[in-house]
Amino acid sequence: GQSLEQPSEVTAVEGAIVQINCTYQTSGFYGLSWYQQHDGGAPTFLSYNALDGLEETGRFSSFLSRSDSYGYLLLQELQMKDSASYFCAFYSGGYQKVTFGTGTKLQVIP
Amino acid sequence: DADVTQTPRNRITKTGKRIMLECSQTKGHDRMYWYRQDPGLGLRLIYYSFDVKDINKGEISDGYSVSRQAQAKFSLSLESAIPNQTALYFCATSDLGQGGNEQFFGPGTRLTVL
Numbered sequence: 001g002q003s004l005e006q007p008s009e010v011t012a013v014e015g016a017i018v019q020i021n022c023t024y025q026t027s028g029f030y031g032l033s034w035y036q037q038h039d040g041g042a043p044t045f046l047s048y049n050a051l052d053g054l055e056e057t058g059r060f061s062s063f064l065s066r067s068d069s070y071g072y073l074l075l076q077e078l079q080m081k082d083s084a085s086y087f088c089a090f091y092s093g094g095y096q097k098v099t100f101g102t103g104t105k106l107q108v109i110p
Numbered sequence: 111d112a113d114v115t116q117t118p119r120n121r122i123t124k125t126g127k128r129i130m131l132e133c134s135q136t137k138g139h140d141r142m143y144w145y146r147q148d149p150g151l152g153l154r155l156i157y158y159s160f161d162v163k164d165i166n167k168g169e170i171s172d173g174y175s176v177s178r179q180a181q182a183k184f185s186l187s188l189e190s191a192i193p194n195q196t197a198l199y200f201c202a203t204s205d206l207g208q209g210g211n212e213q214f215f216g217p218g219t220r221l222t223v224l
Contacts, residue, residue: 033213
């Protein structure tokens with residue numbers, strides 16, 4: 001079957017670093033994406049990893065290990081506005097199928 | 111800058127009613143998707159379409175149907191609404207020409223079935 005697992009909630013302090021993990025199970029894996037969603041808002045794209053390694057975009061970085069079926073999103077210099085839900089999602093079946101995880105709710109505290 | 115729009119934004123209906131949720135996009139993307147979001151369950155794919163003549167079922171298509179009227183329009187219908195279809199519904203688009211990795215979401219439609 002196809003599935004993703006990520007923690008349901010994470011709390012971190014403003015200015016700190018937090019890592020949100022995602023493990024997946026699927027066949028025909030193409031890549032792993034991350035999305036951010038603020039309460040009441042629409043998901044917005046953060047990053048995509050097709051190959052093993054770290055992708056950095058400003059304060060956000062995303063990592064993928066295909067051999068371990070594992071990825072993570074790293075948020076540095078946390079700000080209060082980073083409080084949101086973060087979803088990992090994978091593409092399989094030749095980009096024909098997109099499966100989202102259940103999301104990690106990040107709370108940034110002062 | 112509403113590239114992906116959804117109408118209505120909120121809808122309250124009664125069990126057994128037929129309703130349609132509409133999605134329009136001005137991004138020129140070929141791929142369009144319908145998701146529902148329930149608390150604790152994340153986003154689940156209902157239907158997706160890669161062009162006007164291509165419609166595919168997602169993981170939870172039962173009780174739903176779709177129509178791709180044009181490249182820019184993708185509608186979701188609930189033939190006979192039931193209370194467990196109460197959810198937040200999102201339309202999304204992506205562009206195969208740009209790799210198709212990034213999905214662009216509309217603002218969502220909050221549907222309540224009484």
